[in-house]
Amino acid sequence: MQTSLQLAFPATPAEPDWPALHQSLNQFGYARLPALLDAGQCRELAGLYRQDALFRSRIVMARHGFGLGEYQYFRYPLPDLVEGLRQRFYPCLAALANDWYARLDKPTRFPATLASFLAQCHAAGQLRPTPLLLQYQAGDYNCLHQDLYGDLHFPVQMAILLSRPGIDFEGGEFCLTEYSSREHRAEVVPLEQGDALLFAVAERPVPGRRNGSRKVLMRHGVSRVLAGHRHTLGVIFHDAR
Numbered sequence: 304m305q306t307s308l309q310l311a312f313p314a315t316p317a318e319p320d321w322p323a324l325h326q327s328l329n330q331f332g333y334a335r336l337p338a339l340l341d342a343g344q345c346r347e348l349a350g351l352y353r354q355d356a357l358f359r360s361r362i363v364m365a366r367h368g369f370g371l372g373e374y375q376y377f378r379y380p381l382p383d384l385v386e387g388l389r390q391r392f393y394p395c396l397a398a399l400a401n402d403w404y405a406r407l408d409k410p411t412r413f414p415a416t417l418a419s420f421l422a423q424c425h426a427a428g429q430l431r432p433t434p435l436l437l438q439y440q441a442g443d444y445n446c447l448h449q450d451l452y453g454d455l456h457f458p459v460q461m462a463i464l465l466s467r468p469g470i471d472f473e474g475g476e477f478c479l480t481e482y483s484s485r486e487h488r489a490e491v492v493p494l495e496q497g498d499a500l501l502f503a504v505a506e507r508p509v510p511g512r513r514n515g516s517r518k519v520l521m522r523h524g525v526s527r528v529l530a531g532h533r534h535t536l537g538v539i540f541h542d543a544r
Contacts, residue, residue, distance in 0.1 A: 324501060325399050328459065332481055332521055333492060333502035340497040344384065345465040349534035351382065352436050359431060364445065370524070372443035374537075376435045385434050388461065388538050393417040396459045396501070396540075403458055406508035406516040413457065417540065420457065424542040429453040433539035439475060439528045447480055447522040449505040452543030460504050461538040462523075464494040466531075471496075474529035483519045491526070504539075 319336055327334035340348070351357055352375065359378035364370045377385060397413045397420075404411055414420050424430075433452055437445070450460060466472055479502060481488045492500060502523060508516035525533075 319395075321395050328399060328501060328503070328507075331490070332507050332519075333479060333490075333500055335492065335494070336499040336501070337495070338497045339499040340384075340463060340465075342496060345463075345497050345534075348382075348384065348436070348463075348536055349465045352438055352534065357382065358436075364443075368446070369448065370444045370446040372437065372439040372445060372525075372528075374435050374437040376543075377432055379432050381432060381434055385536070385538065388463075389434065389540060390417055392461060392501075392538070393420065393457075393540050396457075400458050403508050407506070407518055411455075420540065421542060424453070424455055427453060427455050429455060429542040429544050431543040433537075433541065433543050435537045435539075437525075437533075437535040437537060439472070439525065439533040441528055441530050443533075444475075444527040445525040447478070447524040449522055450537075450539055451505060452539075452541060455541055456504055457540035458504050458507065459501055460540065461499055461501050463499045463536040463538070464496055465534040465536055467496045468494070470531075472528055472531035472533040474527055475533045476526045478524050478526055480522045481519050483517065 324334040324336070357377055358375040361373060361375045362369070363373045380386070381389070394415055394417070397415060400413045414423070429452060433450070462477065464477075468475070476491045477494055477500060479490050479492060494500060503521040506518050506520050509519050511517045
């Protein structure tokens with residue numbers, strides 16, 4: 304069954320402030336977009352979790368040592384809203400991704416459109432879609448990890464909180480860690496229902512102490528849910544093997 308959820312951005316501003324988002328991603332490794340989705344869209348997306356025909360696989364985290372909880376990967380064709388988010392955000396992030404790779408002396412460059420990038424993924428044997436819905440209940444958590452599904456990956460991804468903190472669930476904070484040979488840093492990013500978070504998938508450049516850039520490694524996860532149920536939409540731009 305296909306859903307016809309429509310993509311809608313906040314009325315004000317009509318367009319995300321891309322320079323500010325890029326600045327935050329460069330400075331902190333993440334950028335928050337408040338109220339990207341409204342409450343109705345969040346409820347409808349969370350409700351898709353029960354529609355088995357929309358998904359290609361279901362992962363129970365405990366079976367793989369990923370934590371506690373579960374998630375499901377959408378199959379193609381993606382729901383309209385999920386496809387719209389993927390298509391809408393990729394071009395605006397590709398320039399940042401190319402700048403990061405240039406600063407890290409990586410030869411890969413990302414094309415201007417998602418279709419061209421996915422063609423590269425498919426040519427590399429990465430054919431399976433990666434957008435997913437995650438579901439947690441009391442006691443569940445997600446270990447710190449990186450969403451890498453093959454040799455080719457896009458360096459930024461998105462998570463959107465679909466549930467209401469303090470109402471639908473307690474605890475369950477989104478956590479990021481950043482580490483290098485010189486320093487380690489952890490940060491908890493507070494989110495409200497409908498907020499989106501753009502963040503580095505695995506690594507990003509930061510200014511070197513003398514000149515140029517150096518690499519820091521990123522991981523993300525979710526702290527233990529203390530009560531209730533928590534749903535999240537994950538939008539990953541590369542496909543998986």
